[in-house]
Amino acid sequence: MTLSSVQIMGEDAQSGALADEQTDPAVLAARAAAELPARFVWGAATSAYQVEGAVTADGRGRSIWDTFASTPGKTWRGESGDPACDHYHRHAEDVRLMADLGLDAYRFSVAWPRIQPTGHGAANPAGIAFYDRLVDGLLAAGIDPWLTLYHWDLPQALQDRGGWAERDTAYRFADYAALVADALADRVRHWSTMNEPWCAAFEGNMSGRHAPGIQSPVTAVRVVHHLLVGHGLAVAALRSRGEAQVGISLNLIPAEPADDSLAASDAARLVDGQQIRLFLDALLRGRYPDDVIGDFARAGAQLPIVGDDAVLIAAPIDWIGVNYYAPHIVLQGTDPRGMSPFIPGDAVLAVRTTEEVTALGWPVRPRTFAALLRRLHREYPGIPLYVHENGAAFHDVVSAGGEIDDSDRRGYIARHIDVVREAVLEGVDVRGYFAWSLVDNFEWAEGYRMRFGIVHVDFATQHRTLKGSGRWYSQLIKAHRQTRRT
Numbered sequence: 231m232t233l234s235s236v237q238i239m240g241e242d243a244q245s246g247a248l249a250d251e252q253t254d255p256a257v258l259a260a261r262a263a264a265e266l267p268a269r270f271v272w273g274a275a276t277s278a279y280q281v282e283g284a285v286t287a288d289g290r291g292r293s294i295w296d297t298f299a300s301t302p303g304k305t306w307r308g309e310s311g312d313p314a315c316d317h318y319h320r321h322a323e324d325v326r327l328m329a330d331l332g333l334d335a336y337r338f339s340v341a342w343p344r345i346q347p348t349g350h351g352a353a354n355p356a357g358i359a360f361y362d363r364l365v366d367g368l369l370a371a372g373i374d375p376w377l378t379l380y381h382w383d384l385p386q387a388l389q390d391r392g393g394w395a396e397r398d399t400a401y402r403f404a405d406y407a408a409l410v411a412d413a414l415a416d417r418v419r420h421w422s423t424m425n426e427p428w429c430a431a432f433e434g435n436m437s438g439r440h441a442p443g444i445q446s447p448v449t450a451v452r453v454v455h456h457l458l459v460g461h462g463l464a465v466a467a468l469r470s471r472g473e474a475q476v477g478i479s480l481n482l483i484p485a486e487p488a489d490d491s492l493a494a495s496d497a498a499r500l501v502d503g504q505q506i507r508l509f510l511d512a513l514l515r516g517r518y519p520d521d522v523i524g525d526f527a528r529a530g531a532q533l534p535i536v537g538d539d540a541v542l543i544a545a546p547i548d549w550i551g552v553n554y555y556a557p558h559i560v561l562q563g564t565d566p567r568g569m570s571p572f573i574p575g576d577a578v579l580a581v582r583t584t585e586e587v588t589a590l591g592w593p594v595r596p597r598t599f600a601a602l603l604r605r606l607h608r609e610y611p612g613i614p615l616y617v618h619e620n621g622a623a624f625h626d627v628v629s630a631g632g633e634i635d636d637s638d639r640r641g642y643i644a645r646h647i648d649v650v651r652e653a654v655l656e657g658v659d660v661r662g663y664f665a666w667s668l669v670d671n672f673e674w675a676e677g678y679r680m681r682f683g684i685v686h687v688d689f690a691t692q693h694r695t696l697k698g699s700g701r702w703y704s705q706l707i708k709a710h711r712q713t714r715r716t
């Protein structure tokens with residue numbers, strides 16, 4: 231995810247942890263280990279284009295991210311997912327790392343262009359074989375595979391025919407889901423249809439900061455609806471193939487007005503609508519919010535709803551994956567770079583410069599995460615939640631001895647897990663936590679300069695080194711396992 235920001239100085243800016251906040255990672259780990267329920271799942275996440283590399287191996291087709299990254303000016307220094315972490319060839323080593331960490335689960339995505347190089351037709355056996363090896367390796371190591379079908383790498387051939395702006399792509403997605411299920415549903419129990427359709431739709435087609443790099447509100451709104459139709463069709467395809475647990479992973483980014491003005495509070499309403507309610511209302515309540523439809527209409531954009539789409543999209547699911555990093559802090563006005571992801575384009579994202587932020591300038595706000603989890607429990611009751619992504623980019627320093635003491639990332643993760651613990655004790659149904667990311671990887675438009683891994687990757691040698699944050703996370707998981715036994 232990449233966000234534009236306008237720098238403002240806030241008089242009420244926060245700095246660092248709250249005065250009464252416990253921040254000692256050892257204390258936070260002990261609390262989480264002792265108090266989270268025995269069945270709580272500990273995992274780490276990646277996505278295909280960000281880690282696999284091997285972009286032409288074994289018949290893989292081109293994806294929109296290959297095209298976008300090779301277009302001058304779109305990514306940091308023109309970097310791409312080639313070779314990323316070469317996970318395609320090093321998956322066995324990576325599974326060993328996960329086993330050493332003690333992970334219960336690994337969340338990864340399947341590259342659609344490996345399975346269907348041109349987005350349609352029979353499955354490419356070599357593509358399936360890679361995920362067979364990965365899944366078998368995970369199961370042999372006692373790690374539960376959590377599979378995401380779509381993490382943004384649409385086959386370029388489908389984009390050439392209009393991509394998600396065309397309804398046909400949703401049907402192609404259902405076919406692809408069926409092929410993957412036929413191959414892996416005998417071993418994979420947890421299926422996420424897609425990751426962050428908000429990013430795919432609005433960063434891909436409104437701000438243009440992500441592939442395919444389009445800037446059109448009309449296209450973005452068509453895309454978001456067809457993604458959700460694709461989700462509904464994929465749920466049906468998966469259900470017809472067995473007992474799989476099916477859900478979707480959403481980036482539910484809370485919006486906060488940057489000041490007390492009415493304009494800022496309306497900007498926050500608009501952003502909240504497009505980021506959170508658009509998705510949860512459609513998926514869990516079977517309708518799109520009226521104010522969001524109105525905001526789209528101001529840009530001449532309309533959701534291309536056909537027949538019973540609302541019912542299709544709201545097909546029952548087993549859980550929601552919640553991806554949380556930071557809030558959006560918003561003001562109204564025109565984005566200076568003409569790259570607002572929000573429709574009709576007059577909500578500007580702002581950051582308080584004196585606040586504690588990550589290397590990407592994202593505010594560190596565990597309390598906002600706490601409020602989000604409580605809100606989900608209150609406003610969308612009855613659906614189990616898994617934290618599918620949470621973590622932070624910081625600039626790592628490798629010591630002379632080869633150690634990476636990333637206390638900033640460790641602190642971020644510890645404070646956010648503590649909030650999950652607190653929510654669970656209050657009765658919020660959060661059942662697991664996946665750290666983003668297992669390994670440093672290709673961070674989309676930011677290239678390799680933004681590192682999110684709990685394992686460091688030297689991209690020149692592909693050498694992996696566990697960071698301090700990874701060691702801490704592993705100790706927490708092992709301590710939790712001890713308490714499960716007692």
Ligand code: FCB
Pocket residue numbers: 231277280425426429481553619666673674682
């Ligand atoms: C999320 C994406 C993930 C990663 C993190 C930092 O928006 O799902 O791929 O880039 O942000």
